[in-house]
Every structure is written in C-alpha cells, then in structure tokens.
Amino acid sequence: MAAAPARRLPHALVIPYPAQGHVIPLLELAHALVDRGFTVTFANSEFNHHRVVAAMKESSCNGGGGAALERIRLVAVPDGMAPGEDRNNLVRLTVLMAEHMAPRVEDLIRRSSSAAADEGGPITCMVADYNVGTWALDVAERTGIRSAAVWPASAAVLASILSIPRLIEDGVIDAQDGSALSQGTFQLSPDMPAMRTAHLAWNCIGKHDGQEALFRYIVGGVRAAAKCDFVLCNSFHGAERATFARFPSVVPIGPLLTGERRGKAVGHFWRPEGGACLSWLDAQPARSVVYVAFGSFTMFDARQFRELALGLERSGRPFLWVVRPDIVHGDVHDYPDGFLDRARGMVVAWSPQQSVLAHPAVACFVSHCGWNSTMEGVRNGVPFLAWPYFADQFVNQGYICDVWKVGLRAEADESGVVTKEQIASKVEELMSDESMRERVEAMKKVAHESISEGGSSYRNFDNFVEAMKKA
Ligand code: UDP
Numbered sequence: 001m002a003a004a005p006a007r008r009l010p011h012a013l014v015i016p017y018p019a020q021g022h023v024i025p026l027l028e029l030a031h032a033l034v035d036r037g038f039t040v041t042f043a044n045s046e047f048n049h050h051r052v053v054a055a056m057k058e059s060s061c062n063g064g065g066g067a068a069l070e071r072i073r074l075v076a077v078p079d080g081m082a083p084g085e086d087r088n089n090l091v092r093l094t095v096l097m098a099e100h101m102a103p104r105v106e107d108l109i110r111r112s113s114s115a116a117a118d119e120g121g122p123i124t125c126m127v128a129d130y131n132v133g134t135w136a137l138d139v140a141e142r143t144g145i146r147s148a149a150v151w152p153a154s155a156a157v158l159a160s161i162l163s164i165p166r167l168i169e170d171g172v173i174d175a176q177d178g179s180a181l182s183q184g185t186f187q188l189s190p191d192m193p194a195m196r197t198a199h200l201a202w203n204c205i206g207k208h209d210g211q212e213a214l215f216r217y218i219v220g221g222v223r224a225a226a227k228c229d230f231v232l233c234n235s236f237h238g239a240e241r242a243t244f245a246r247f248p249s250v251v252p253i254g255p256l257l258t259g260e261r262r263g264k265a266v267g268h269f270w271r272p273e274g275g276a277c278l279s280w281l282d283a284q285p286a287r288s289v290v291y292v293a294f295g296s297f298t299m300f301d302a303r304q305f306r307e308l309a310l311g312l313e314r315s316g317r318p319f320l321w322v323v324r325p326d327i328v329h330g331d332v333h334d335y336p337d338g339f340l341d342r343a344r345g346m347v348v349a350w351s352p353q354q355s356v357l358a359h360p361a362v363a364c365f366v367s368h369c370g371w372n373s374t375m376e377g378v379r380n381g382v383p384f385l386a387w388p389y390f391a392d393q394f395v396n397q398g399y400i401c402d403v404w405k406v407g408l409r410a411e412a413d414e415s416g417v418v419t420k421e422q423i424a425s426k427v428e429e430l431m432s433d434e435s436m437r438e439r440v441e442a443m444k445k446v447a448h449e450s451i452s453e454g455g456s457s458y459r460n461f462d463n464f465v466e467a468m469k470k471a
Contacts, residue, residue, distance in 0.1 A: 008124055009120070009124075010038045010468065011038065011041070011121055011124045011125075012030070012033050012039075012126070012127050012468065013040075013105070013108070013109060013123045013127070014027075014040055014043070014127045015043045015136050016044065017131040020269050020297070021295060021296060022131065023048060023267040023269070024266055024267050024372055025254075026042075026127075026150060026152065027072075027265060027267035028257060029232075029234075030072050031072070032256065034071045036465045038465075038468075039071050039072075039073075039120035039121070040072045040073070041123060042074050042075065044074065046076040046078045047087060049074060049076035054271075055271045055272075056069075056265055059272055059274060068265060069265045077105060078100055078104070079096060079097050079100060081093060081096055088297075090205070091205060091209060091210030092210070094214070097132070101136075102135040102139055105139050106139045106142065106143060108123070109123045109143045124145060124468075125140075125146040125468045126139070126145055126148070128148075128149055129149070129150055129152065130151045130158070130225060131221070133221050137149065138224065146467070147227075148228055148231070148232055148468065149230070149232070151234070152371065152372070153392050154392060154395060155233045155240045155250050156192055156243045156399075157195075157201075158233060158247070159247045159250070160195055161201075161221075162222060176212065177202075177211055177212035178203065178211070178212075178219075179211065182197060184197070185197075192246070193395055193403055195394075195395055195398075199395065202215040204391045231251060233251060233252050233254065234254035234256050234371070235255070235371075236252050236446070236447055236450035236456065236457050237252050238447070238449075239399070239443070239446075240252070252457050252460060253460050255375035255450075255457075257375065257376060257379050260352055260354040268352075269296065270324070270349060271350065272352040273350065274352040274355065276348065277346065277355075278359065280320070282361070284318050284361040285361065286360045286361060288317065288318055288363055289319060289320055289362050290315060290320075290345075291319070291356055291362050291364070292308070292320065292321040292322065293321075293322035293351065293365075293367065294324075295373055296324070297370075297390070298327070300329070301328070302332065302334050307420050308418070310336055310420035311419070311420035311421075312343075312345060312423065312424075312427075313342065313343065313344075314420050315428065316344070316424075317344070317431070319346070320346050320351065320356065321345055321347050322348055322349070322350060322351050323348070323349065324349060325349055357376050357380040357382050364383050364384065365385070367384050367387065368390075369384070369387070369388045369393040369394075369400060371392065371396055374399070374400065377406075378406065378444065378447055379444060379447045379448070380444065381441045382440065383437060383440050384400050384408070385408055385430060386400045386401055386408065387410035404439065405439050407430070408430060
C-alpha cells in the first residue's frame, strides 16, 4: 500500500517593508500566526535584520524589550543599497528592493520545497506588507503559494489609495503624478475623516525626489493587491466603522499588540532601555506621567526641541521622553541650560513603548500620531496630545481629536512652533478632562473585545488563518 503523502505544515513567509513602524506590526502578526500553528520565516532587509538581531541580543542581556522568537526564523535579504547609502530615500530604496529582493525571495521559496520539517518544511504562503509592492505578490503567484497583503496603517489611508481613480476623475489629483490639483481637503464619504491632498503619501515627497515614481509604484500596488487572497489591516472595526463598511475588501485584524507583554521579540531597531524605564515608572504615582515619543522617523529642528523641553518642565509633571539619537536635525540635542539636572523626568534613547503605555503611571501620550503609536495609545486607554509631522499622521490626528475625541491638537503658532505655554496647558487639560478619559477607556474596551475570542478582528484573523492553511 502506498504511503499517504506527508501533510504540509503551514509555513508563512512574512515580508515587512523596511521601516520600524512596519517591522513591529508584521512581527506581531508573525507571533499571532505561530499561536495558530504556523512556522514563520521572517524576511527583513539585510540592513534591518542586523539591527533587529543586535537590539534583541542587547535587550535580552539588559532585561528590556522582550526577545522570544518561538518558531520564527529570521532571514536577511539584501535590499540592493550600498552599506552607507541613505535608507531614508524611500523612493530609491523601494525601486532597488523590487530589483534585488524579488529573485532572492523567489529562490528562498523554491529552495524551501526540500526543507526538512525541523526547518519548517516548504513555505506554503506569503504574508507581505502592502507597501513592499507588486513584486512580492508576483513571486507568490509564480511559485504557486497563497498570499495576503498587510496594510499596517489606518484603513482610511488605504481607502484613499484604493480611490485613486476616483480622485483623478473628480479632479482632486493629477492623473500623471498624483499631485494635488486642489490644495484643500477631500472626503471619500461624509462619514469618513477629511483628508488633505497635500498629505497623500506621494505628495509628501518633492517632485525632484521621485514623487511621480512613488505615485506610479503605489498605483501598481493597488493592481497587485487585487490579486492576493486577503488584504488585512492593523485596525479594528470600532475604530473605522465607516471605512470598513465602504471598503469591505479591507479586513481588520487589529490592533496587533500583545507580544511585548508576553516576552516576545518586538523587532526594535534600537535597544529599548526597558529595565530603566519600567523601574522609574514603578516609582511614579498612578496616572501622573507624561509619555513623549515621536516614533522612529520624525525629526525636529533645534528650536522646537528646546521649546518641547521647556514645555515639559513648565507642566510640572513627571515625564518620560524618548530622544532618539537622530531626532534633531544635525544630531545635536541642545537642551535648555540645566534642563537635565532640574528635570522631573527621564530621557531615554528608545523605550519599550508597548509596556510603557500599559503602565498605570502613564497619564497621557505626546505623540506624532504614527498609526502604531495611535493603536498602542488607544489599546491602553491613554489620551493624546496629537502632534503629527508627516503624511498619514494627520489623518490619524483627525481620528484622535475629531472622530474618537480622545486627544487634543498640538497647534503651531504663526512662526511654526508649538510653544511651551501650549504644551504645558494642553498637558494639564488632558490630565484633568474626565470625559476624555472615559472615552479613551471605552475605546480601549472595544479594541480589547475586537481581538478577544469571538470579537470581529479575532474572527477575521481566524478566517484568514483557515484559508491560508488550505495551501
Ligand atoms: N517605539 C518603541 N519605542 C520608542 C518609540 C517607538 O518601541 O521609544 C515603537 C512604537 O511602539 C511603535 C513604533 O515604534 O510600534 C513606531 O511606529 P509608528 O507607526 O507609531 O511611527 P513611525 O515610526 O512609523 O513614524
């Protein structure tokens, strides 16, 4: 009698876009897949792979972060850039990735067909960051495996991308390069947040820095994503009800967050000063601390940096402030005289943010409104001083301040600075506004229910997992 063919174990190849705000949620998704019986090969760009591995090693030696990688194999794929090249040049990086990563990823999938069970066996499906682009989904198609695209930002922003043909037809953007034909705002429907044409991702890049190339690339991505089995989004139904109702092809599975608290690897690019932050927070009274962090990308000018320091001091509240080594243009941290000696706060280069936001001492979050930070604040019931810099962060600010009403706007004065007086007074307002606190607590509850057994994100994730297992 012929032996039954060996059952193929589910094995996902997960490919994040090479930026911190993408690697973290995609690794979180990888942990969720492992929880459902998958083995995962996690393919970072080689440059980021080394950063993640180094930060992980250091944090496990220093008690910070979370470092477990059960059934996740990290692999490095060169992105095509030279070692010292500027990886913040996203247009060039994106173009080179398509050229250099596609053949290597295809080879990785094909070679896995003879992999032993203890190496995870053959790769059976691909879960690629939507922003990685067409090439990844084309490779999945060529190698005959199922695929899903993951959008790690708000569904509203993805909806604006899916609506490009309509925006062209309505005369909102130019057909050739996507540039704004009207400088104002547009709304995809009356129940969705208003967006500014100038904040569309490709319009945040100058014409000479490859705006048209980025626009073409994004248009190509829409066509590719239409071919994959799922488009998943790191959001939840209760956060973007209207958008999910109008764009049912986008499936919410978030907020993807729990890894750090379960001791799982987070995918930090910098070593989080975990032990120091958390023991300092332990020594602060409940709901007393202002947490200040602007993500992985945002940069200040020296004047705004000093003003923020003075505003925190003026608030009279204890603060935990993340000052990345590269957060100020020119890399000089020019604190006001004596600030660090006088300060009632703690300054760190990188924090274990998910654990910080979950700490009972944290009262409010001064944030650049990156989508991950937004979901993390909401998930932990922390109100925001919403201070966006770039692209989708403005839409997220709209959600925080106008739709969910769980934060206040930081507003620059006519010289372009958010003043110390405003920072101090808005922090005070956030601390004392009980109705704001109630709304953010209510959202926390909805977020939690979404990902709990039987919740909408939980069920969506279940359907996705079952489909992917039928490789
Ligand atoms: N983050 C962190 N420690 C910090 C600052 C940020 O772990 O000190 C994490 C944060 O929890 C989030 C990610 O970095 O998951 C930043 O993503 P986000 O979308 O908020 O902003 P981006 O960096 O993409 O602008």
